[in-house]
Amino acid sequence: MTIANTPExxxxxxxxxxxxxxxxxxSRVILDRRATSHFKPDPVPQEYLNAIxxxxxxxxxxxxxxxxRFIVVKDEQNRRRLxxxxxxxxxxxxxxxxxxxxxxxxxxxxxxxEVFQEAAQxxxxxxxxxxxxxxxxxxxxxxxxxxxxxNRHVMIAFTTMMYAAEAYGFDTAQMxxxxxxxxxxxxxxxDEAEVVALLAIGKMRPPDKPYPGRFELDRIAYRERYGQxxx
Amino acid sequence: MTIANTPExxxxxxxxxxxxxxxxxxSRVILDRRATSHFKPDPVPQEYLNAIxxxxxxxxxxxxxxxxRFIVVKDEQNRRRLxxxxxxxxxxxxxxxxxxxxxxxxxxxxxxxEVFQEAAQxxxxxxxxxxxxxxxxxxxxxxxxxxxxxNRHVMIAFTTMMYAAEAYGFDTAQMxxxxxxxxxxxxxxxDEAEVVALLAIGKMRPPDKPYPGRFELDRIAYRERYGQxxx
Numbered sequence: 001m002t003i004a005n006t007p008e009x010x011x012x013x014x015x016x017x018x019x020x021x022x023x024x025x026x027s028r029v030i031l032d033r034r035a036t037s038h039f040k041p042d043p044v045p046q047e048y049l050n051a052i053x054x055x056x057x058x059x060x061x062x063x064x065x066x067x068x069r070f071i072v073v074k075d076e077q078n079r080r081r082l083x084x085x086x087x088x089x090x091x092x093x094x095x096x097x098x099x100x101x102x103x104x105x106x107x108x109x110x111x112x113x114e115v116f117q118e119a120a121q122x123x124x125x126x127x128x129x130x131x132x133x134x135x136x137x138x139x140x141x142x143x144x145x146x147x148x149x150x151n152r153h154v155m156i157a158f159t160t161m162m163y164a165a166e167a168y169g170f171d172t173a174q175m176x177x178x179x180x181x182x183x184x185x186x187x188x189x190x191d192e193a194e195v196v197a198l199l200a201i202g203k204m205r206p207p208d209k210p211y212p213g214r215f216e217l218d219r220i221a222y223r224e225r226y227g228q229x230x231x
Numbered sequence: 232m233t234i235a236n237t238p239e240x241x242x243x244x245x246x247x248x249x250x251x252x253x254x255x256x257x258s259r260v261i262l263d264r265r266a267t268s269h270f271k272p273d274p275v276p277q278e279y280l281n282a283i284x285x286x287x288x289x290x291x292x293x294x295x296x297x298x299x300r301f302i303v304v305k306d307e308q309n310r311r312r313l314x315x316x317x318x319x320x321x322x323x324x325x326x327x328x329x330x331x332x333x334x335x336x337x338x339x340x341x342x343x344x345e346v347f348q349e350a351a352q353x354x355x356x357x358x359x360x361x362x363x364x365x366x367x368x369x370x371x372x373x374x375x376x377x378x379x380x381x382n383r384h385v386m387i388a389f390t391t392m393m394y395a396a397e398a399y400g401f402d403t404a405q406m407x408x409x410x411x412x413x414x415x416x417x418x419x420x421x422d423e424a425e426v427v428a429l430l431a432i433g434k435m436r437p438p439d440k441p442y443p444g445r446f447e448l449d450r451i452a453y454r455e456r457y458g459q460x461x462x
Contacts (some may be wrong), residue, residue: 124441
């Protein structure tokens with residue numbers, strides 16, 4: 001087994017931005033984040049890219065099945081190829097790193113037994129109930145459309161990755177405008193995969209995008225039942 | 232228009248935990264978070280629940296369409312009803328707050344024009360291109376299965392909410408084990424909605440769940456193309 005442990009991971013995670021600035025609290029990270037339109041060519045240091053991926057890998061998932069995979073595209077020619085498959089969006093070619101986030105329909109099931117055995121070894125599951133829990137998980141996956149479930153889960157890790165990058169002072173752009181077939185073909189991605197989203201990471205080339213606004217809470221949050229305004 | 236502005240929101244967002252402790256950096260929030268099995272009855276202070284919802288509402292979405300809605304269930308009888316619709320999971324009845332996260336298929340389209348007009352007014356879109364961008368967005372939504380797209384997007388705001396709650400020192404449990412039809416019926420949710428996930432928020436009743444493990448980066452992250460290990 002090659003599954004990591006959090007203290008080992010924590011030891012590898014930088015506690016400041018690359019220039020030594022302390023990390024912003026999450027509340028500020030969320031409020032300051034904008035989808036970046038243009039990037040400078042400055043690279044994301046490898047230590048930080050590693051940390052961003054490590055943190056994304058620690059996201060939660062149903063039955064801990066971790067159906068997400070990330071293809072990290074840094075090579076300039078590859079980014080240009082990806083740009084062509086992504087409605088020619090300039091930021092794909094400009095950003096020093098673009099992550100292709102995918103979900104695996106079949107591999108997720110093939111790795112399930114390993115996940116359940118590991119959880120039991122770590123005391124996170126009752127060893128006597130592992131087989132039953134594994135059957136429950138497989139049964140759950142049989143009864144939900146896998147593309148829905150994969151999108152649901154890949155976005156947990158994707159969002160974790162986006163905020164991790166922003167917390168370290170990088171800028172990001174999330175994208176869903178791409179041709180999944182072309183992305184699969186161009187990057188050796190198997191047919192069984194669902195291509196979910198792209199995340200560009202780097203440093204913004206100003207000006208930043210203005211805040212486009214959000215609905216007030218009363219229009220998206222309800223008290224006790226649908227339609228009853230929150231406040 | 233009743234769309235908020237970030238400085239106004241920032242003014243309402245607490246900068247510490249309820250006991251005055253400074254917020255943990257996001258890296259620690261991510262590494263320390265576990266799915267909570269049992270909750271104490273202690274309530275989540277209203278100021279913090281508001282902040283958690285506000286932060287979730289600031290998540291990004293394609294074309295800023297914000298298809299997410301949140302039903303905040305605090306009433307004990309309602310939580311028991313929700314528990315029954317959620318495979319009788321004890322934590323639903325125990326946690327002082329459970330959020331039902333849903334996505335709206337039709338309402339999202341009906342509100343699109345308002346979103347595009349607001350973005351243009353705020354300088355986030357070219358007023359002369361609003362109609363064209365709106366047509367592009369509607370065309371995009373016609374060509375993607377809406378349940379896939381809603382799950383993708385609702386999870387961005389849902390994940391934002393989870394980390395916001397954890398950053399403020401609360402514990403969370405994300406759940407996808409429920410009967411969507413029963414949840415809709417029990418909470419007045421329209422047919423057009425997609426029920427995506429539940430989030431319980433409160434304070435953990437120890438012991439915390441052991442870390443179940445995660446795949447090493449080499450097994451989920453690839454360099455330049457699928458299958459080429461990251462490190």
